[in-house]
Amino acid sequence: MNIIGPDKLIxxxxxxxxxxxxxxxxxLVTKDEQNYVSLDGTGIEILHKDDASLPAPLPSGSMLRKTIYGVADQAALDAITAELSKDREVKTLADGSIEALDDLGFVLGFQVTIRQTLDLPAETINAPGAAPQRGVNLTGVSKDFTAKPRSLSHVVYFVPDIEKAEAFYAERLGFVTTDRFTGTGPFMRPAGTLDHHTLFFLKTPPFMQGVEHFTFHMSGPTEVSQAGYALVEKGYQSFWGPGRHIFGSNWFWYFKSPFGCNIEYDADMDLHDDSWEAREALPGADNSQVFLLQSREKWAPGGPPGKP
Amino acid sequence: MGKLWLGNVSDIADGQAKGFDPNHSGSDTFFIVRQGNELFAYVDICPHYNDTSLPWKRHHYLDSASAHIVCAAHGALFEIDNGDCVQGPCKGQKLSKIPLEVSSQQEIWISLTTIKEFNL
Known part of the structure; x- marks a missing residue:
């Protein structure tokens, strides 16, 4: 199952x-009236909750109505159709994509990926002992800044049965568990990416089932911080961050949103292949991050004029 | 007993909400929702984690129809008049309601005792 990662959340x-x-x-950039995309074309679709084209909502009222995965090619799509058709309805939609429910009731779509290959430098740093990543006379930051999310990174679901969820994605779709919080849920990646996770589950009571957050990859920790600070300056309210996770090593900054879930910026996630052995840790603050910072309004030392 | 003036009823449009930060902490600590001539005030803490605030942007506490209070972290919905969570992670729990005084001149006041009691 050569699934690459999420192409779109509806x-x-x-x-x-x-x-x-x-x-x-x-x-994100406007693609059309309801689609907003990152640099590689992955993104989100925004419709009114009563829009007739949407799949039915989960009983919880979660605003996430569909998760569309990109797959490598038509053969991969056909393989998923064959696998899921064994025990559930698989619809083929007019655009050639397929649609089916997972074992928890989330609506999934699969399509030959629209994800474009990016050729962009990552954020660069210079450090003693290492060859410079940034050449002489090239400056690292600027106040002139526009956030440019690069790629839809991952989505996190609240689910009542993490064993059932993990089994479905592992056994039916070929996802691999990279790490796990005991009793809370596994981090999973599909076979077509090395990203630490594109999917994570949090165990909750059934009435909470839905989306917890989603995020896009940024170019590095400075862009996570600068993009987050720009959101704060526009009046948006931080939920958690900035900080750096342990599982995945990704930098994070989460914001509350009108999507009924948190929306994150992330950067610099670990990559893993099949030789990686999943770690397990107890959930909680100490195992969730190596540090947590908190934004405050820009400030500098120095009193009123005349006071050095 | 001392009290703090929060403004006039007309400062909050009907069907809208407003956050307050009486101790200038940098974040609003409580909010008021106006429905007609009735005001409802709650501590700005969602009972889901019990230490995070509700809005995605300052003063954005209500859904588009002004029918429910919303927590923007995970979409919890609360009844405006009693703070009961009717949908979302904290279903069955409730927002912490705080008392206000409204004078005959439609001035909104909160007692310093309330500010202290609710750590606002």
Whole structure:
């Protein structure tokens, strides 16, 4: 199952205008009236919750209505159709994509990926003992800044049965568990990516089932921080971060949103292949991050004029 | 007993909400929702984790129809008049309601005792 990762998340929201403005302020670009995309073409679709084209919502009322995965080619799509058709309905939609429910009731789509190959430098650093990543006279930062999310990174679901969820994605779709929080849930990656995770589960009571957050990859920790600070300056409210996770090593900054879930910026996630042995740790603050910072308004030492 | 003036009822449009930060902590600590001439005030803490605030942007506490209070972290919905969570992670729990005084001149006041009691 050569699944590469999430291509698109489709939302049915309460306040369409607020969500579209959030998407733009986050740094996504308007593709058409309802689609907002990152640099590689992956993104989100924003529709009103009553839009007739949307799949039915989960009983919880979660605004995430569909997760569309990109796969390598038509053969991969056919393989998924064959596998899932064994025990459930698999619809073929007009655009050639397929649609089916996972074992928890989340609506999934699969399509030959629209993810474009990016050829962009990562954020660069210079450090004693290492060859410079940034040449002489090249400056590292600028106040002139526009956030440019690069790629849809991962989605996190609240699920009532993590064993059932993990088994479905592992056994039916070929996802691999990279790490796990005991009793809370596994981090999983599909076979077509080395990213530490594109999917993570949090065990919850059934009435909470839905999306917990989603995120896009940025160029590095400075862009996570600068993009997050720009959101704060526009009045958006931080939920958690900035900081750096342990599992995945990704930098993070989460914001509350009108999508009924948190929306994150992430950067510099670990890569793993099949030789990696999954770690396990107890959930909680100490194992969730190596450090946690908190934003405050820009400040500099120095009192009023005349006071050095 | 001392009290703090929060403004006039007309400062909050009908069907809208407003956050307050009486101790200038940098984040609002409580909010008021106006429905007609009724005001409902709650501590700005979602009972889900019990230490995070509700809005995605300052003063954005309500859904688009002004029918429910919303926590923007995970979409929890609360009844405006009693703070009961009716959908979302904290279903069955409730927001912490705080008392206000509204004078005959439609001035909104909160007692310093309330500010201290609710750590606002």
């Amino acid at each position: 939302f049915g929201v309460d306040d369409v205008a607020a969500c579209k403005q959030f998407a733009l302020d986050y740094g």
